[in-house]
Amino acid sequence: MLNYHKGSSMASKVFNEGKENFAQEDILTITVKALLLMTNTTADTENDGISATTDFTTLDEHDGSGYAQQTLASKTITKDDTNDRAVFDAADVTFTSLGAGTRDVAGVLLVWDDGGTLRPISWHEYTSPRVADGTDFVVQWRSDTGIILVQ
Numbered sequence: 001m002l003n004y005h006k007g008s009s010m011a012s013k014v015f016n017e018g019k020e021n022f023a024q025e026d027i028l029t030i031t032v033k034a035l036l037l038m039t040n041t042t043a044d045t046e047n048d049g050i051s052a053t054t055d056f057t058t059l060d061e062h063d064g065s066g067y068a069q070q071t072l073a074s075k076t077i078t079k080d081d082t083n084d085r086a087v088f089d090a091a092d093v094t095f096t097s098l099g100a101g102t103r104d105v106a107g108v109l110l111v112w113d114d115g116g117t118l119r120p121i122s123w124h125e126y127t128s129p130r131v132a133d134g135t136d137f138v139v140q141w142r143s144d145t146g147i148i149l150v151q
Contacts, residue, residue, distance in 0.1 A: 015047055015120045027088060031113040032072040032121065034093045034139060036062035036132075038103035043123045053111060053118040060106075064132050065099030072110070089141055098137040104129035108139050 035053075037043055041060040053059050061067075074091040093108075107125035111118040130137070 013047070013123050015050055015122060027077065028075050031115075032075065032090070033069045033111050033113050033118070034072060035069050035109045035111060035118075036067065036095060036098075036101075036105050036137070037107055037109050038062055038101050039106045039129050040103060041106055041109075043109050043120070044106065044125050050120055053109070053120060056120075060103070062098075062101045062105060062132070064101035066097045066134075067095060067099070067101070067132075069113075070095060071113075092141060093139040095132075095137040095139075097134055098132040099134050100132050104131050105137070 038060045040058055042057040043059065046056055050056060070093045072090040072093065076089050078087045078089065080087055105126070106129050107123060109123055110121040112121055113119075124139075
C-alpha cells in the first residue's frame with residue numbers, strides 16, 4: 001500500500017470512515033480532493049471517530065502561495081482477484097507553482113467533498129517530508145497498486 005511522489009515512497013492508510021464511505025457511495029461519481037498536509041498534522045496518528053477534517057486535532061493544511069485543494073480526475077476501481085482486494089486509482093495530481101509553506105509537506109490527505117464537509121478517505125505519508133519550492137508539486141499514484149481499498 002505505497003504510493004510514489006517523484007520516485008519517493010509513501011506509507012498509506014484508509015480511514016475507517018473512508019472505508020464506510022466507499023461502501024455507501026459510488027467513489028467514481030463523488031468529488032474526491034487531494035489536500036497537502038504539513039508536518040504538524042495529526043492525520044497520521046488519528047483514525048477512530050474521524051468523520052470530517054474538522055475532527056483532526058491538527059489538520060495543518062499547506063499554507064504556501066499557489067496552494068489549492070485539487071480534485072481527482074480519471075478515477076477507476078480495479079478488482080484484483082489474485083491479491084483479494086480492490087484498488088482505487090486516479091490521474092496524477094499537480095499543485096502548480098507551489099510555494100513553500102510554514103513547514104514541509106508530510107503527505108497527502110484524500111477527502112470526499114460532499115458539498116459542505118470534507119470527509120477523510122485516506123492518508124498517504126511521505127517517508128521523509130517534501131519541500132515546496134515554487135515549482136510544480138506532483139503527486140504521482142503508483143500504477144501497480146493505486147490505493148488499496150479492501151484487503
